[in-house]
Amino acid sequence: MANDHGTQALRLVDKLLAERPDKVTHDFSAATRCLTAFRDDLVEDWRANRSEAARERMAKANAVISVIVGGHYPRGDIPWQHILEARKQLATLV
Numbered sequence: 001m002a003n004d005h006g007t008q009a010l011r012l013v014d015k016l017l018a019e020r021p022d023k024v025t026h027d028f029s030a031a032t033r034c035l036t037a038f039r040d041d042l043v044e045d046w047r048a049n050r051s052e053a054a055r056e057r058m059a060k061a062n063a064v065i066s067v068i069v070g071g072h073y074p075r076g077d078i079p080w081q082h083i084l085e086a087r088k089q090l091a092t093l094v
Contacts, residue, residue, distance in 0.1 A: 005041055006094035009034035013068065013087045020080060028072035035065045035090075042093075057093055064090045 012031040021027070039061040046054035067086035071078050 003094060005034055005038035006090070009038050010087070010090055010094050013083065013090060016071075017080070017084060017087060020078075022078075024072055024074075024078075028068065031068050032065065032072065035061065035068060038093075039065060060089055060093055064093075 009031060012027060012034055016027050016031060019027070039058060042054065042058045042061055046058055064086045067079070067082050071080075071083050
């Protein structure tokens with residue numbers, strides 16, 4: 001299940017990066033929902049085995065979520081470069 005949510009989140013972040021809307025759209029919300037579902041799957045994995053690797057994956061997923069939420073509610077321009085870097089991190093998790 002984690003890969004399903006992760007793959008879907010990656011696809012949604014790719015869509016954001018391809019379209020680069022000049023204002024916030026529902027696509028940011030959809031990406032955030034998928035990312036949190038992916039993180040929830042990682043939490044379940046960590047609860048099952050309590051491994052350090054699983055904990056690290058959760059931490060990385062949280063960082064990606066933070067960047068996407070920051071893009072959804074920017075103080076200024078949408079930070080596309082940060083979103084691109086977060087996308088790369090997400091790809092390593094998926």
